[in-house]
């Protein structure tokens with residue numbers, strides 16, 4: 001262990017965010033809130049994760065929570081006070097504190113709609129800081145995630161500045177800039193109870209009518225990170241900046257990209273109990289065929305190990321490049337391909353994929369659900385995984401796919417660009433198949449290149465499978481980078 005690590009041994013970090021696996025997860029934010037604290041713990045940090053105690057958290061987790069106490073907190077402009085309960089659970093050394101309030105957290109899965117979610121996360125951000133004071137656990141760094149926790153840096157430097165927690169420094173991580181928490185100035189003023197001077201263009205104000213929670217948090221955070229280097233650059237441009245590009249360029253001195261990893265204990269094909277056949281590099285090629293057959297049987301596809309099985313595991317939203325898939329679908333479907341889709345979201349895409357399932361019986365499966373076990377089985381049983389995103393801050397599915405020896409087919413944007421090295425047909429190097437501009441014909445070309453290699457040069461294909469399984473997609477390196485960043489703040 002380096003001296004740097006020894007010096008940082010006692011670093012205390014509080015994570016504040018709206019979801020965290022295994023309690024509640026809707027996407028990659030939940031994975032990061034689980035895996036990064038554990039990686040930091042291994043580096044010698046003391047870590048607490050603070051999240052809402054949603055009603056939709058499964059009972060088996062609620063039963064294990066212990067009551068830490070409760071207090072009243074004022075919140076709104078007219079001084080309404082709210083109950084804050086603190087429930088606690090310790091899981092493998094990480095302490096999880098759940099902020100309990102039925103009025104805010106009894107609805108949603110866990111999100112509802114912006115109108116209700118804005119008060120909910122105003123309350124949550126303030127209650128999380130108040131809970132740290134209440135528990136008398138003052139972190140060196142408060143690491144906040146996405147718009148739902150973006151008010152934390154603002155509260156920290158204003159209403160909480162002369163309280164004990166005011167000594168902490170803040171980091172705000174952008175996982176997805178598309179969601180910002182925008183509402184009328186009056187609504188945000190009312191629910192935050194924050195002073196008028198913050199409703200200015202440098203902080204919350206968007207225009208004469210609207211305020212933006214993320215914008216304010218980015219202005220007040222001591223450091224801003226996002227989940228890949230490429231996305232850190234992209235969000236300073238018009239196309240990817242979601243209206244905040246100038247604001248982010250203005251704050252670029254404190255902005256840094258740190259790529260996500262995945263938890264390699266959960267995503268471990270050798271020990272994965274959800275798989276039909278667990279495997280390591282030594283038996284991957286054989287075991288992946290068994291997993292493919294089991295997947296085909298489970299999903300009612302023609303059972304044939306020679307099919308080229310392409311998976312998609314995704315929230316079904318515009319972000320994920322699904323219109324490109326829709327455009328090429330019928331052309332892509334030759335007799336050698338099978339397609340497995342796992343996802344929920346926009347009804348437009350859900351319906352389109354259901355239609356393809358009925359049009360290509362035995363060849364396409366559209367599983368329109370959220371299903372952890374099927375996700376594991378697709379990562380193991382598919383040959384390739386599609387991630388043709390319009391934008392992708394990091395993306396975890398391509399990392400998991402590589403770890404399971406499934407070759408990603410991705411668009412070169414954000415974290416996809418930073419983690420998938422394009423296959424080079426001359427040298428045989430690379431991790432996956434990529435295309436650059438957001439065009440359906442380029443996606444089709446990438447699928448065809450992958451399919452060609454799979455059928456025509458299996459030796460080279462298999463070499464990519466094994467290389468991808470060996471690629472380091474763990475949190476270790478990036479956790480070190482966060483630790484270094486926290487260290488700079490601690491001073």
Ligand code: ADP
Nearest residue numbers: 027028314315342343369370371375395396397
């Ligand atoms: P995003 O956070 O934008 O949704 P990521 O690639 O970062 O995308 O993370 C998605 C995570 O959610 C991965 O762990 C993926 O396996 C999981 N996931 C997405 N959709 C489903 C689903 N329908 N069922 C199970 N897991 C899913």
Ligand code: GLC
Nearest residue numbers: 028029175392393394395396
């Ligand atoms: C967001 C992004 C995704 C990223 C995840 C975790 O949901 O869409 O690209 O991997 O957060 O950081």
